[in-house]
Amino acid sequence: MDFAPEETHLALQRMANEFAQKEIHPIVEEIDREKDPSKRFPHELLEKGSRLGLRTLAAPEEKGGGGADPLTLCFVGEELGWGDLGIATTFALDWCVSLAVERLCGREEYARLLGDFLEDGSAHLTTVHIPAEPKPEDRPPYDGGGEPAPVRAERDGEGWSISGAVPHVANGDAAKGCLISLESPRALFLLGAPGMDGVKTARFYDNMGMRSRQDVDLLFENGRISEDHRLVPAGGWDEWEQRVQPLFWILPCAAALGTARRAHEAALEHARQRVQGGVPIIEHQTVGFMLCENVAEMNASRRLLQASAWAASRPGGTESRDDVLARVFISECCERVARRSMEVWGGAGYMTEAPMERYVRDMTSFMHADEMAHSLRARAMTML
């Protein structure tokens, strides 16, 4: 066993950290303040990142990508999340879909399906799940009068006709490629840029945090997917559920850990500067114990994440149950770290002029960004 990061991990970590510091940090506050959710997505910044290879970091090297495995991506993702959680998870979603396509279809198909993505520095990827029956979780919590009908797929000749709304799709408006998982019959498709033309953004949500990311309802109006779009032959669903989907849970956690770390660093800095009771408050157990909890939870989260990502980097290595639970565990730890860090700042932490309340909003939104904790636990329960 060897827990030492490799040279390539460290080099990419430095690069991402520099990008976060020089490019992300200067613009995040302005994005956060922008009221119109359709105007927050930082296209220009993401293209800068793309030129550094961040967008295609997970794509095969022979296709011009970075060829990074999940473990390496965790090092990069944490630094990007230290920059900004929304931006980091945008890249993470690109990585997840890219890895999914490669793993499910192999590299030759990859180029056919994601060629546009590789070449277009402004292209991003997303994913959509079409359940057999609409789930309670997907219904709006308030009286949904006037809501569009929930999405459904119907067999239509050689393909499927897709109609209705998919709620809360990450970066849905910016996506030029969409991985579609159809629950019934279990099948996976990749809808590329042309197919996405028939998909409309029906609503931008104004989320409290991760505001540099898009959270939209996508509306399919007689969209079509056909055998051409299919990723795997029938029967490949297990591979998807057990080996590929877990990437979507764990990779974004690296970004969350980065944001938690940034909140903690700000708390540490404040605790060293702020004097009350005659000494820097870091010397009070009231504060010091909170900072200790932060360190312990971040350490545990990072180790758990690395172990999951390492397993996901090997053939047949991942344990879906553990990955699902790692997602819940890490995101809950990171949320607590951010909140505790805000507490260390006292009243100042609650003010918008300080960065602390933004970290808390970001981490809280993270808990709402993908499948919810209860839903993940319910999923893990069946694998006990």
Added chain:
Amino acid sequence: MDFAPEETHLALQRMANEFAQKEIHPIVEEIDREKDPSKRFPHELLEKGSRLGLRTLAAPEEKGGGGADPLTLCFVGEELGWGDLGIATTFALDWCVSLAVERLCGREEYARLLGDFLEDGSAHLTTVHIPAEPKPEDRPPYDGGGEPAPVRAERDGEGWSISGAVPHVANGDAAKGCLISLESPRALFLLGAPGMDGVKTARFYDNMGMRSRQDVDLLFENGRISEDHRLVPAGGWDEWEQRVQPLFWILPCAAALGTARRAHEAALEHARQRVQGGVPIIEHQTVGFMLCENVAEMNASRRLLQASAWAASRPGGTESRDDVLARVFISECCERVARRSMEVWGGAGYMTEAPMERYVRDMTSFMHADEMAHSLRARAMTML
């Protein structure tokens, strides 16, 4: 990075698991029931373990030991703790002192100081801290009328004269070697079997859990330590505090994790068998979510522990702050796992005939067995 256990880890893990199953499990309930705390220490069993190499597993190979590094010891420790927490921590303490002596003095001195330990299959090791001033934590919580004076060391010619009581020494009555850390002046000593003659066991505590271990007050009556017993030249205290002492926090955690795992396995088994509401209770979210929490906390604990132990296995690798906090984090996780597991059993978990309440007592005693959590946090706080 490589998170795969090595062949030697797995081989020793199997050996320890077998020992736990065949030798430990059959006798632990009887030990637990024994009322007299001076009669519980399982000498015979420990000698059996010693013949398998468990007692001297951490001693240098060239001196006849197992030469196992801290990471390897974690694999073994978890299986022994899966057998019984008291027995596992007894071996863990042997390993800690053995590693400490080797690290602080090198292998030649090791043989001189611990030769008796290596040869005598019934010999165990312990450690005693002599603070400059008695700490509040070491005072009895109730009115201590008639308590012996707290231990103190006084310069006496070439050595020190030690008098008074040291409270709560693990396996103090069985120890034939004792690592003494003297806070003022900062110095370390190893008192071997002959020197231990002058040390009396003043009291056996009747602990609620980990009852196969000894928890005693040691009474020094004009004990003497001299330069002959000294482990390091003056100035070696930093090495002790930063590189060696952390082993005493983290290695026993492997044992705790083993006990937590055993409790969880029993809960899982029960949840699969027990039917209420028409289905096995594992299918109820009330129960399934608790078991999920167990898995998440054990996974996180194990990864954190392995990372700490791996670092401790390398020259200059360990980070004392992280190790201290890992101890607190892991022990608290394991305590929750045990309690949750008992809850899964409902009323049956509270009954003595089931093993569940014993696991809870064991894990709770673990939280009281070494330095307390608050004290560890206070220590870590100074290293933030």
Added chain:
Amino acid sequence: MQPDLSPEEAKMVGLAREIARRDILPIAAERDRNYPPDQAYPWEIIEKIDAAGLRTLTVPKKYGGFGARHLLQAMVTEEIAYGDLGVAVSLDQTYKFTRLLTDETTPDQRDRYLDDFLNDTRALLALATTEPQSGTDTFLMYDEPGAGPRMSAREDGDSYVLNGTKHYISNGGLAKYYFIFARTAPEKKMSEGLTCFLVPRDTAGFTIGEAHSKLGRRLLQNGELVLQDCRVPAENLFGEWNGGLAILRRMVSGALIPVMGPSRLAYDLALGAARRTGLFSEQWARMALTEMYMLIEASRTFLYSAAWHGDRPTDDSKRRLMSKVFASDAGIKVCRMAMEIWGKTGDVYHDDRPTPEKCWRDVLSYLHGFGTNEAVKLKAAPLLAGEGEEEW
């Protein structure tokens, strides 16, 4: 608010407090540690409790009791539980089932049993539902054929013959009279085939099996009831034939647990230790102690509020149920923090003095006692506001 006790009520609380500290606390540790489960109950103390008028606290005045309301019952058992939780539970069970004995029995049953209960200074009561195959099923009234108690009762001439085993029964082996639930239409659901019987301990065919050994609350006997062709006269049918579930529903609709008794003791032991050792000068210890105080006060006001409503039209089962969940979790935290303040001695058994570890072991019984906390939540859920807002 402050419990608005009458002087007579305050006197009863004071008597309970005195007995707990003078008579129970000094012997509880020794009995907890060294007595076998079937001999640990301190009968000499129940006689003192009886002499103070506390055994018959909930007996209506017309029968010579105190006629206590729920609030007083909760306060008295909390005081007794400061001495020992097991003793308090033996009393609390008796208090609850006294209401069955005095108000829901037939005149004939009262004639035969009430005087004896009032006059026998050691008479305690018990109610028995739990069986090896059915705990939460019965508590949550999972109303399917086959679920719930399996003990059977069949009519045979002028009597009923009961067969089966109950276990974990509080006061099982201590009580003189038992309310026992059995299936009277075995193929049917509980709601259609469960019946309650009043069974005196000396009934032929009724024996106490194992007295369960437990992690804590060891002064209370939790016993196995073994009924083998146990013949009960027809007059001892309690309530309606096949109407047992209604009784059960009222009886498990929310316990007012005396868990703050041991929690307060643990707090006192911790505060004393913190001052004595000097730990009180550390911020973490001060924070821990104020949190303990907070959890105790929050629990007590919640429990008392549920008890206060217990005698009013505003009585609300979900408030009682959830105060049990809250107070049991809070009590466990309080005792655990007290152990932490006792440091390395916090996990040590003592025969000769009160310890926070005994408080903790005792309080842990409420993780499952009166329903596992998770089951209690499921039981309370359907009682949440149906439409619109809660009537706060």
Added chain:
Amino acid sequence: MQPDLSPEEAKMVGLAREIARRDILPIAAERDRNYPPDQAYPWEIIEKIDAAGLRTLTVPKKYGGFGARHLLQAMVTEEIAYGDLGVAVSLDQTYKFTRLLTDETTPDQRDRYLDDFLNDTRALLALATTEPQSGTDTFLMYDEPGAGPRMSAREDGDSYVLNGTKHYISNGGLAKYYFIFARTAPEKKMSEGLTCFLVPRDTAGFTIGEAHSKLGRRLLQNGELVLQDCRVPAENLFGEWNGGLAILRRMVSGALIPVMGPSRLAYDLALGAARRTGLFSEQWARMALTEMYMLIEASRTFLYSAAWHGDRPTDDSKRRLMSKVFASDAGIKVCRMAMEIWGKTGDVYHDDRPTPEKCWRDVLSYLHGFGTNEAVKLKAAPLLAGEGEEEW
């Protein structure tokens, strides 16, 4: 117990409830989201509140107010807070400092200001201690030279001249009258050199600096008070010269926070959502909702109990302090669970409807409001029983 309100008191609670739901709740989300901090306060609503007699709730009857006791105050602000926490806090601050204005002012001060306060339908009150360099120091009364407020006041003929800056002041910019604490013996400790002054907003040299933008509770203005050679007539000395700490001690001895207002709203929003979406059929959602109910009821009984004692000799500062800690933590948990039940929409801002996320943002203010929870624990600790047992 159940708050034993008089019919008049119950009517006031009812009025508060009505205003909260009819007037405040419908506009709160829009103002929270879209109004700058210095314009978010809904003045038109304070006029309705005034018309209902609620602005002067704690003014003694002899001056024409309702003369409310602490319990009523707690219940009214909780109802208002269901509509919006910020509005409730602006009122709650006024309630608290009304007692200073009516009972502790000199007859001359009352002559000059009380009528105006009673008649101006928009008159609110504020108290100002916090400064950029001193928050917890002042709260915990860290009594060393240099610690605590730095704002200075020097005598100059018939007046005092105040210089310095306060910040984060609740009602800062909204209030008409301010109780402001300044150092009158700068080299000395707070206990020897702190003095309180009554400062009307229109005093020359007194300006409102920044209106702080906050995570939540955004309808309340928290303002910066900038005093530059602010000249206050000698008659506006409030209390004793150099005797400010005694006033401060009473004023920060424990807040009865209306945190359960937004918590109840969040619960209602979650329960509605769970029923509407079908999530209520899942055990985890039922467990979460009963836990929310439990935390709300435990908090309310604790808070009400502290308030009830507030008007009695048994008033106990540590009970009030720790009910704040408990209820704020509980409220945050409740709102967080409500957001979880709202699923992926749980973190979305809305202008046009109440959401649990606004409740959560609002409630988070109590992590620091009226003392950070950790500091409150340290403040309560010395009040724990000195010797022996707590007087429960």
